[in-house]
Amino acid sequence: MKSTAQLTKENNVKSLRLSNTDREIFENYMTYMRSDFRVNPHDTELIINRILKQLLSAEQHGLLALDFFNHDPKAHAIKELKAMPNETFKNIFKYIYQHIVLLIGIVSFLKGFLGFFMEKNGSNLYFVSFPFSVVVGFFIVFYLYGLVLKQYNCSVLTIQIGYGYSPI
Structure with missing residues (x-):
């Protein structure tokens, strides 16, 4: 099992593989997810890792980040955070x-x-x-x-x- 620091580093490196506009949108998404202290940071990084893998796969199929997040990355992040336990x-x-x-x-x-x-x-x-x-x-x-x-x-x-x- 990877530590939180390793997951954070991995997520930051993987996000560099996104195109410039998608990377900017995803970095804002990552910042919003990481800034919510109601949830466990390790679980947050696992969610970010999962979303990043899905986004990279979607980008290979021609889908943009805004389309992936339904034109509202903040609402998508809120939905993901609400699904996690409040600590x-x-x-x-x-x-x-x-x-x-x-x-x-x-x-x-x-x-x-x-x-x-x-x-x-x-x-x-x-x-x-x-x-x-x-x-x-x-x-x-x-x-x-x-x-x-x-x-x-x-x-x-x-x-x-x-x-x-x-x-x-």
Whole structure:
């Protein structure tokens, strides 16, 4: 099974095989489909891939993109998107959950790190809580970082390349 990033790249490359006017219409269609965040991005790319294959086949038989979409690509996209499951609440709660856990991780890390340098009435409690808070904070922060990487199906190398580093 291909990742979302691979499907996106494949769809972008395949769309270059369309004629100029059909490519422009299909790129607008693709943009509209990808900009709807109510649906799963992977499922959206699968739908785009299927439509692109049909459009390439139709173009070989002499059918233009406007005829393929019945002169209204936006209505066609809306129809396709409505057929897909709505994941709005799932995405919202996942986003809120990830940020709450990240906030707890950062607070735990800072509490432990700053608490190490603060003396509390001669108590050695901070010598015990410091390593615990730092480890828990690091675990939570890097766990969420791993979830983000997994969600977008990429690695640290992919992110570094995206920010201008050269591949190894």
